Amino acid sequence: MTDAILLVGHGTRNPQGTAQFLRLSELLRASVAPLPLEVGFIELQEPTIETALVNLSQRGLRQILLSPALLFAAGHAKQDIPAAVERAKSVQPDLQVTMAEPLGCHKALIELAALRFLGSLSPIHRAEDRGEGPASQQDPAPSPIQPVDPAKTALVLIGRGSSDPAAIEHCREFAALLGEKVGAAGVYTGFIAVAKPSLPEVLEQAAAAGFERIVVQPHLLFSGEMLETTTAAVSHARQTHPRVEWRQAGILGSDLLATNGLAAQHLIQALLERLEIDDR
Incomplete structure (x- = not known):
């Protein structure tokens, strides 16, 4: 008991x-x-x-x-x-x-990650939605989610990284399940530390594939240094590849503090x- x-x-x-x-x-x-x-x-x-x-x-x-x-x-x-x-x-x-x-790869996490992916496609996607901190009081409510064009949109799932091969494989499995659920045309997995491809490498790979829109999804439960690292990398990618519409999805627990x-x-x-x- x-x-x-x-x-x-x-x-x-x-x-x-x-x-x-x-x-x-x-x-x-x-x-x-x-x-x-x-x-x-x-x-x-x-x-x-x-x-x-x-x-x-x-x-x-x-x-x-x-x-x-x-x-x-x-x-x-x-x-x-x-x-x-x-x-x-x-x-x-x-x-x-x-x-x-x-x-x-619990089904509830796949569903939540899919909602984060779709939420990133809103025309107004705030820092608060991504888990980066409180939004300004002047921020308007997010606009309705726009339809995903699977032929033009890629998913890049970013994990923490590990030296454990099984954990890396499970992260890739999660990315595949999420990509299938949201209908992404391309699915990539990158890692912030230890494992390959690294965060900068996987963003370059996705950009080189010719997708018009790339959704970078940090696969994290809570805010922290890993999220900050991902946000900085996406900002750099926007400058390096301006033809791509870069979107950053929220972390899983981004709205835990919201009602x-x-x-x-x-x-x-x-x-x-x-x-x-x-x-x-």
Whole structure:
């Protein structure tokens, strides 16, 4: 029997990304009540996973279901989180921790990513919609989404990158599923770190293919340095290839802080199903 849930985030120095993650934790806490839910971070922020698990155990909550708010099973899910769990068990040997699967190619994430892709085609696509920060109070409401012309539009999905081949393959699989759902004529996958092609390389590849419109979609849950890097690369691509209509789609959790945003329903559905808990 599960005593509590630990939602694990990567951790970031970006205040917007932190607020988005904590908002997600609030929504998940409401969905799993009366089960207690706490949060822990892999790096950069407190409490660490180890600290959070020890604190739960000291409260008499020893059967823990760990929910990683991660997109794919790479080094963090396969190495860092298990290592943190073992450290916690060395302090509290009676801890029993079961880890759910990362979000991966869950259907709710595909649907949410498709909505982000389509939203990027609105004539008015604000920084707030992309997850880059609050929009000006003078920004008008987004205009209706324009139809996609599959023959002229390419999708470039940008992942964090990893040295884990399985994680890279899963990212490519996600890109293929998303491209099929939105009807993109070309589908490319690039990475910000470690894996190839790199972010600049994949943008050059897509531009050279002759598409009139390229939607660059950072496959990220929350705001942070990776999003800033992608935004800078897209800005450079606009200057280098002005004939292309460059669009940048929003990150998955871009509207978590908004009322009735798209992210809440889809991300909570995916997390609950990975936890194998019905929404209450």
